[in-house]
Amino acid sequence: MSFLRLKKLWFIPIVALLFTAFQYADEDFGRRITEQLQKFRAVYPQEKAYLHLDKPYYTLGDTLWFKGYLVDGALHQSDSASQVLYVDLIEQRTGKNVAQRRVRLDGGVGYGDITLAAPLPYGAYTIRAYTNWMRNFSEDYFFEKDIYIFDNEIHPEPVSNEVLDVQFFPEGGQLLSGISSRLAFKAVNGNGLGADVNGFIFDQNKDTIVSFKSEHLGLGRIQFTPEKGKKYTAYVRKKGGQLQQFELPQVSDNGYALLVDNSSSPSAMRILVYNNAPDGKERNVHVVGHSRGIVAFVAKGKVSSKSLRLNLNKKDLPEGITHLTLFDDQNRPVCERLVFIDHNSRLQVKVNMDKKSYKPREKTEMEIMVTDTSGNPVEANLSVAVTDAGQIAQQPFSNDLVSYLLLTSDLKGFVEQPSYYFDQTKTERKLHMDYLMMTQGWSRFTWQDVMRDSLPAPKRYVEQGITLAGQVKRNNRAVSEKVMLSIFLYSDSVSTMLAQETNEMGFFEIHNMIFTDSLSARLQGMNKKGNQNLSFLINLFEPPKTTIVKVPFYPVTVEAEQLKAYLKRAEEYQEIVRKVRANREKLLNEVTIKGKKEVERDTRKLYSNADATIKVTQQMASSAFSVLDMLAGRVAGVQVTGQGMNASVSIRGNQGEPQFVLDGMPVEKDLVTSLNVNDIESIDVLKGASAAIYGSRGGNGVIAIYTKRGNVNYDYSQEVVPGVLVTSIAGYNTPRVFYMPRYDVTRQEDARPDFRSTVFWAPMLRTGKDGKVKVSYFGSDAVAPMDVRANVLSSDGRVGAVRYEYSVQ
The missing domain is CATH 2.170.130.10 (TonB-dependent receptor, plug domain)
Structure with missing residues (x-):
C-alpha cells in the first residue's frame, strides 16, 4: 500500500540570522538530521483525524451527528491515503465501546451519526476517531473528545478530589546553578482542570526566594537564579485553601540550558544557550528547529559560560508548533523547547444572514464566505451546526479544527480551552500560549526513534476500503502449503465471485472492498490434493483497548436553568416519539386476519x-x-x-x-x-x-x-460441510439524513411542538470559486439566540473556524 500522496516535500528556507554567534550548521550534521527526519516521515507518515460534533452534550434517545476530517500530519492536506475512518463511542466509567462507525472518506472528509438509545446509561463518554494506519502509533495520536449523555433527570455533579496537583517545568529541561532560569508551572484540581493558585519558594534554610501566582487556567512562570548545592521547595495554595508542599526539580551543576524569548518582539524570536561546565571550555552545539517533522533550520555555534544567542525571523518559520532541540558536542539531544508561531494566516470565515433577527419557524437563509488573509476567495470543504443557545451551552473556547490541527494534536495531555489561544481579542493569549508550550510536551516522536539506522516496518496497513482477512487451517493446525479459495460475495444489490490463493501458512487478505452496511461471504477452500477438510479463522475487527481515565469527571459546563430547559424539551420530544411508535404498533395489532392455516404447535x-x-x-x-x-x-x-x-x-x-x-x-x-x-x-x-x-x-x-x-424435525443433512464458511463482513455505515421540517407547507406532523436543540446540521458543504456557499432552513419554536459553529478545510491544508450568533424573537 503506497503512501505517495503523503510523501510531499516541504522546503523551508534556512532562517535569516539577524545577530548571532551561531553559524550555519556543518554540512554533515545538517544533512544527517534532514535525511533522518525525511526517512522517518517516509516510513511513518502521520495522519490526523478530527470530528466536528453538532453539540457538546446529549440526552438518551438523541442523535449524535458528526463530520470527520482526515489530513496528513505535516502539511494538513486533505488527501491523506486512508479512506476508512473508525469512530468509537466509549463509556468512561467502564471503558466499554458502546458504538462504532466505519466512515467512508472522500478527499479526507466523511460524515455519520450515532443514535444514543436506551439502554445506554447516562454519564460521561469519550468519542474517538482514528484510522487503521494510526494504530501503528500511540493512542495519544487519536482524536478524542469528552461528551456527556443525560437522562431525563438532573443528577448532581460527581464530587471531585480537592487535592491540588502542581508540576514545575524548567525551561529547556533542567535548572542550572548560577544561571537565571525560568520555571513554568501548571496547577490542576481534582477534575484535571486548571486551578488559580499562589505561593512562594523556599530554599533548604527556609529563606523565601520568590513569590508567584498563576495567570491563566493554573499556568504561570517563575524566574530566579538557583544556587549550587541548594534544594528548593514550593508552597502553593488555592484561594481559601491550605498550603501544600511540592519539591522543585534538582539543580544541576553541569549541563546546558535553552531559553527562548518568543513574546517580546512580534517579528523576531531570540534563543539563548548556556553551559556551566566546570572546565569553562567552549563546546560545539547545534540548534535544530522542525515543524511537525519537517526541518525549519539547523544552526551551530560554540558555547562556554557566556550565553550564545540566536535571533530568528518568525516570518521564515511555518505557522504552528516549532520544536527546538539543542544537541551537544557529541550530537546528543540535551535540551528541548516548544514555541508557537502565529502568523494569523488562517482562513477567514464570515457568516452573513439575510436578516438581523427571525421569528419562530421562519425560513432562515445563511451565506458563508471563505477567504484568505488577502481577501481572495477560497474553495474549501466545511461543516456547519446551528444549535438553540437557550438549551445548549457551547463550551468555553472548546476545540475547533484550527486549534486541534495547529495545537492540541501535537501536544501531550489535556489542553483546557484550546481556542482561547487563537482569540485575537485576548491580549495576553500569546504570553499564555508560551506558558502552555513550556508545560505540555511534544508527542509525535522522539529523537531516539528518528536517529535509528533502520526503522522497523509498520505492522498495520493503509485502508482504502473494507478488508476481508483470515487464515485457513486443517484440524485446527496451520496448513503447510498454499490453498486455493473460491469466495462468493453477495448482498441484496451485488454479487461477485473471486478466486484467492493463501500463502504457505494459510493466510489470505482481500483489500479495498467498497460496500455499505454488510456483505455476506461464502468461502470454500481446497488444497492441491483436493482435500476440503479445512476450517477458516476470520480476522474480525477489534477496536483498540481503552484506558479508563477518571478526569474530567463532568466534561461539560452548563447552568442549571439552561440544562433544565434542555432536558424538559428533550423529554417532550421523546414522549412524542413514543406516542407515534405506540400508535403505529396499535394499528398493526388491529389488522384483521380473515384466514389462518392451522399449524402443529411447537x-x-x-x-x-x-x-x-x-x-x-x-x-x-x-x-x-x-x-x-x-x-x-x-x-x-x-x-x-x-x-x-x-x-x-x-x-x-x-x-x-x-x-x-x-x-x-x-x-x-x-x-x-x-x-x-x-x-x-x-x-x-x-x-x-x-x-x-x-x-x-x-x-x-x-x-x-x-x-x-x-426442533424434532431438524434435517441433519443440511449441516455445513467442512471446507465451507458463510460469514458476514461489516461495511461502511450508511449515514442518515438530518431531518429538517418545512414550514412553508401545511403538514399534520408539523402541528406538534418543535424545540429541536440542533436546529440545522450540514456536514458536507463546499464553497464555490467565489468562496461562498448558501444554505436555508426553517427555525424551531424556540425564542432564543441561535449559535452557529463552522469548521473549514481547504485541499492545500489551510484551516478556519467561525462562531456566530443570531436571535429569534
Missing part, C-alpha cells in the same frame, strides 16, 4: 402466539454477528444498540433488558449472543401482556430463540 413454547416472529433465513443469518443483530430494525418497539457480543436490546423503551428464552428454557443474554446464527430457526418477541406467562421475569418483555437442532 412443544417448546409456553404461549400460544407471539407479538412478532422472525423466520431466520440463510441470507439474514449471513449478515449478522449475533441473534440480536437479526432483531435490529425488524420488529416494531424493539430497539437494539451496538453490534455482536456488545449489543443491548430493549422492548418498548423499557430501561431493563428482556428475559431471554432458548428452546423453552430461560437463559442469560451471554449464552444467546454466543450462539451460531446459522443454527437459529426463528425468534419470537413477546411484549406487555403476552409476556405475563413468564411472571416478573417477563416484565421487560421476552425474546424467545428457537434453534434448528432443538
Whole structure:
C-alpha cells in the first residue's frame, strides 16, 4: 500500500540570522538530521483525524451527528491515503465501546451519526476517531473528545478530589546553578482542570526566594537564579485553601540550558544557550528547529559560560508548533523547547444572514464566505451546526479544527480551552500560549526513534476500503502449503465471485472492498490434493483497548436553568416519539386476519402466539454477528444498540433488558449472543401482556430463540460441510439524513411542538470559486439566540473556524 500522496516535500528556507554567534550548521550534521527526519516521515507518515460534533452534550434517545476530517500530519492536506475512518463511542466509567462507525472518506472528509438509545446509561463518554494506519502509533495520536449523555433527570455533579496537583517545568529541561532560569508551572484540581493558585519558594534554610501566582487556567512562570548545592521547595495554595508542599526539580551543576524569548518582539524570536561546565571550555552545539517533522533550520555555534544567542525571523518559520532541540558536542539531544508561531494566516470565515433577527419557524437563509488573509476567495470543504443557545451551552473556547490541527494534536495531555489561544481579542493569549508550550510536551516522536539506522516496518496497513482477512487451517493446525479459495460475495444489490490463493501458512487478505452496511461471504477452500477438510479463522475487527481515565469527571459546563430547559424539551420530544411508535404498533395489532392455516404447535413454547416472529433465513443469518443483530430494525418497539457480543436490546423503551428464552428454557443474554446464527430457526418477541406467562421475569418483555437442532424435525443433512464458511463482513455505515421540517407547507406532523436543540446540521458543504456557499432552513419554536459553529478545510491544508450568533424573537 503506497503512501505517495503523503510523501510531499516541504522546503523551508534556512532562517535569516539577524545577530548571532551561531553559524550555519556543518554540512554533515545538517544533512544527517534532514535525511533522518525525511526517512522517518517516509516510513511513518502521520495522519490526523478530527470530528466536528453538532453539540457538546446529549440526552438518551438523541442523535449524535458528526463530520470527520482526515489530513496528513505535516502539511494538513486533505488527501491523506486512508479512506476508512473508525469512530468509537466509549463509556468512561467502564471503558466499554458502546458504538462504532466505519466512515467512508472522500478527499479526507466523511460524515455519520450515532443514535444514543436506551439502554445506554447516562454519564460521561469519550468519542474517538482514528484510522487503521494510526494504530501503528500511540493512542495519544487519536482524536478524542469528552461528551456527556443525560437522562431525563438532573443528577448532581460527581464530587471531585480537592487535592491540588502542581508540576514545575524548567525551561529547556533542567535548572542550572548560577544561571537565571525560568520555571513554568501548571496547577490542576481534582477534575484535571486548571486551578488559580499562589505561593512562594523556599530554599533548604527556609529563606523565601520568590513569590508567584498563576495567570491563566493554573499556568504561570517563575524566574530566579538557583544556587549550587541548594534544594528548593514550593508552597502553593488555592484561594481559601491550605498550603501544600511540592519539591522543585534538582539543580544541576553541569549541563546546558535553552531559553527562548518568543513574546517580546512580534517579528523576531531570540534563543539563548548556556553551559556551566566546570572546565569553562567552549563546546560545539547545534540548534535544530522542525515543524511537525519537517526541518525549519539547523544552526551551530560554540558555547562556554557566556550565553550564545540566536535571533530568528518568525516570518521564515511555518505557522504552528516549532520544536527546538539543542544537541551537544557529541550530537546528543540535551535540551528541548516548544514555541508557537502565529502568523494569523488562517482562513477567514464570515457568516452573513439575510436578516438581523427571525421569528419562530421562519425560513432562515445563511451565506458563508471563505477567504484568505488577502481577501481572495477560497474553495474549501466545511461543516456547519446551528444549535438553540437557550438549551445548549457551547463550551468555553472548546476545540475547533484550527486549534486541534495547529495545537492540541501535537501536544501531550489535556489542553483546557484550546481556542482561547487563537482569540485575537485576548491580549495576553500569546504570553499564555508560551506558558502552555513550556508545560505540555511534544508527542509525535522522539529523537531516539528518528536517529535509528533502520526503522522497523509498520505492522498495520493503509485502508482504502473494507478488508476481508483470515487464515485457513486443517484440524485446527496451520496448513503447510498454499490453498486455493473460491469466495462468493453477495448482498441484496451485488454479487461477485473471486478466486484467492493463501500463502504457505494459510493466510489470505482481500483489500479495498467498497460496500455499505454488510456483505455476506461464502468461502470454500481446497488444497492441491483436493482435500476440503479445512476450517477458516476470520480476522474480525477489534477496536483498540481503552484506558479508563477518571478526569474530567463532568466534561461539560452548563447552568442549571439552561440544562433544565434542555432536558424538559428533550423529554417532550421523546414522549412524542413514543406516542407515534405506540400508535403505529396499535394499528398493526388491529389488522384483521380473515384466514389462518392451522399449524402443529411447537412443544417448546409456553404461549400460544407471539407479538412478532422472525423466520431466520440463510441470507439474514449471513449478515449478522449475533441473534440480536437479526432483531435490529425488524420488529416494531424493539430497539437494539451496538453490534455482536456488545449489543443491548430493549422492548418498548423499557430501561431493563428482556428475559431471554432458548428452546423453552430461560437463559442469560451471554449464552444467546454466543450462539451460531446459522443454527437459529426463528425468534419470537413477546411484549406487555403476552409476556405475563413468564411472571416478573417477563416484565421487560421476552425474546424467545428457537434453534434448528432443538426442533424434532431438524434435517441433519443440511449441516455445513467442512471446507465451507458463510460469514458476514461489516461495511461502511450508511449515514442518515438530518431531518429538517418545512414550514412553508401545511403538514399534520408539523402541528406538534418543535424545540429541536440542533436546529440545522450540514456536514458536507463546499464553497464555490467565489468562496461562498448558501444554505436555508426553517427555525424551531424556540425564542432564543441561535449559535452557529463552522469548521473549514481547504485541499492545500489551510484551516478556519467561525462562531456566530443570531436571535429569534
